[in-house]
Amino acid sequence: MHDPDRALVERTLAGDLVAFETLVERHQGVAYRIAARIAGPDEAEDIAQDAFLRAFHRLSRFRAEGSFRAWLLQIVHNTALNVRAGRRSEPHEEVESLVEAGVDEPERTPAERLEDRERRERLDSKVRMLQPAHRAVLVLRDLEGMSYEEIATVTETPLGSVKGRLHRARRELIQILRENTYDWGLPK
Amino acid sequence: MNRDTEGDALSPAELRLLHHLQVLRADAPEPTVELSAAVLGSVRWQRELRPYLVASGGLAAGLAAAAAVVLGAGAPR
Numbered sequence: 001m002h003d004p005d006r007a008l009v010e011r012t013l014a015g016d017l018v019a020f021e022t023l024v025e026r027h028q029g030v031a032y033r034i035a036a037r038i039a040g041p042d043e044a045e046d047i048a049q050d051a052f053l054r055a056f057h058r059l060s061r062f063r064a065e066g067s068f069r070a071w072l073l074q075i076v077h078n079t080a081l082n083v084r085a086g087r088r089s090e091p092h093e094e095v096e097s098l099v100e101a102g103v104d105e106p107e108r109t110p111a112e113r114l115e116d117r118e119r120r121e122r123l124d125s126k127v128r129m130l131q132p133a134h135r136a137v138l139v140l141r142d143l144e145g146m147s148y149e150e151i152a153t154v155t156e157t158p159l160g161s162v163k164g165r166l167h168r169a170r171r172e173l174i175q176i177l178r179e180n181t182y183d184w185g186l187p188k
Numbered sequence: 189m190n191r192d193t194e195g196d197a198l199s200p201a202e203l204r205l206l207h208h209l210q211v212l213r214a215d216a217p218e219p220t221v222e223l224s225a226a227v228l229g230s231v232r233w234q235r236e237l238r239p240y241l242v243a244s245g246g247l248a249a250g251l252a253a254a255a256a257v258v259l260g261a262g263a264p265r
């Protein structure tokens with residue numbers, strides 16, 4: 001499998017920081033999103049930065065048979081889970097300013113935009129209620145659209161277990177949403 | 189019964205859930221700072237500091253080894 005990051009990794013190992021900067025720019029979006037969705041937005045920037053620094057210092061240990069992206073996201077995933085595990089309890093997500101919602105959606109009425117925004121934030125907080133292993137696999141598959149193979153690498157889980165874990169994660173989230181007072185319209 | 193992108197069968201509840209998650213997927217969180225600038229800044233100073241850290245680590249190890257020899261020699265037999 002051709003890894004589009006391979007040449008940049010080799011240049012970084014040879015001391016070229018511009019190459020590493022390109023790697024960071026290429027993957028900072030997905031690294032941040034995964035950190036935010038696993039550990040919460042407050043710590044996502046720190047987690048993403050920490051993961052990139054770890055990746056830089058461990059780059060000589062990166063094995064070329066896998067993709068750099070999957071290897072990096074494995075570090076992000078582990079760092080985010082460690083941060084989350086270090087907390088005593090999961091803070092409740094506060095519903096942010098709902099008024100600023102949906103500025104770029106002129107076809108929606110303010111009330112509809114408010115409702116959309118509230119629903120997204122409710123769902124986001126419910127995803128964060130999933131147990132860590134379930135949350136990670138659901139974020140990687142259903143929010144990031146990763147393949148099962150990549151999820152297996154990122155979570156260091158056997159490929160055969162990924163599907164089962166994803167199924168259980170979806171079932172857990174459905175159960176959480178059914179117990180919520182908000183009607184999510186989930187059929188039995 | 190519907191199927192997802194890799195051909196797995198999905199129940200009606202799972203399909204509805206994926207519809208909700210699609211909305212969340214479209215509303216992806218983004219960093220407020222330029223991560224690459226922050227990361228590269230840290231990489232640069234850590235790289236400059238590294239030789240000194242390695243040297244001081246080596247010095248500390250040498251001192252510890254010397255202390256062990258001295259203490260070992262002075263210890264009662």
